[in-house]
Structures are given as structure tokens and as C-alpha cells.
Amino acid sequence: NAGVMQNPRHLVRRRGQEARLRCSPMKGHSHVYWYRQLPEEGLKFMVYLQKENIIDESGMPKERFSAEFPKEGPSILRIQQVVRGDSAAYFCASSPTYNEQFFGPGTRLTVL
């Protein structure tokens, strides 16, 4: 049973470009969460989605960031016009119903 998958594992972008991070939840999981981790920091909640719905985006920056979880396909975290401060590790987690969240390996975004 495959775990949570994220791709790419490493992503390099220049300032002003767009970054697209993908997350495929575990089979049977319909709840997806995105977190951001800065170096030597804990993970910070960004957004919680169910299929085709954003449930809680209280941790998302108001501008440039968006997330979706379509009926078919992976969840996408999109960052437009990236800046150096967006450099971080972005983790996706999924859960079947509630509580225990299974994390993916993360995407490490570097903005040059």
C-alpha cells in the first residue's frame, strides 16, 4: 500500500516564476493537508482540503498561494510569482477520516 506521494521532491525556481507542488494521498484517503516547514522550525499548517472543497485555509498567505484537490488527480499547491521567502519544505498529509495524518516525503522548494 503506497504511502503519500509528493512530487517533485526538489524544485528550483527563480524569483517571479510559478511553483506547482503535487500530492497524491494514500489510497482511500479523502482528506489532504498542506504544511510548510522552514529550516529548524516545526511544520506550520497551511490548508485542509477534501475532494473539490477547501475546508480550512486559515494558514495560507492571502496572496500568491492557492490549493486545490480535484475530483480526479492529485492535490496541487500553487505558488505564483515566488519570492526567496517562499523557500521551504512543503509537506502534504492525508487521512481517511480524522486525527492520524500520514505525511509524504515533502517537496523542497528553493527560490533563487
Place this chain on the structure above:
Amino acid sequence: GESVGLHLPTLSVQEGDNSIINCAYSNSASDYFIWYKQESGKGPQFIIDIRSNMDKRQGQRVTVLLNKTVKHLSLQIAATQPGDSAVYFCAENQRSASGGSNYKLTFGKGTLLTVNP
């Protein structure tokens, strides 16, 4: 604001010793706590969880203790092994904005555990 934090940023132990990692929380409304282990370059891995109606929970070589009076959480690892070397995070679980059954996690900063052979 309310947050979850850790007392010690680093902990170094000898192989075979017991390890204790501490965590303080300030949100009295938190009702669910989790410990995660994160190895370098990997995502957090679930270790053990505990609900606020419990004081203690045991797993394989790990025990979590919850003291609601002083809002303190600890993770005990018995007979620590080199493979236990990682960063350990405590996290608290909060209801989503819609009040649904899923929760978002608030993580502390983490404790780096180093096990010396």
C-alpha cells in the same frame, strides 16, 4: 498567542539509555496530542498519540505522558537506539474552521535527539 513549544532543543544520550523529550502547550482547549519523528530529508512519521482524557499511553518502547494541570507532554523512549536519532515534534490537534471532524495540527519547534553508540 497560544502555541506548542519544547523545553529542550537538543538531547544527546548513550545507546541503551532511556530518553525523555518534553513539550509544553498553552491551549487548554487542545484535546488531542501527537508525537512525530522526523529523520533528515523525510516527512514526519507518527509515533504515538494521546487524548486529553488520558494521562498515559504506551506503545512499543515509547510512552507518552500528559499532565493537563501544568499543560505538559513528554515522550519517553526506552533503550534508545541509534535509529532513534531524529528530530521529535509534539503537535496538538485543533478542530477545523468549519468544525468538522478533521483537525489541523499545530507543531512545536522540535527536539533533536542524538544517540551515541
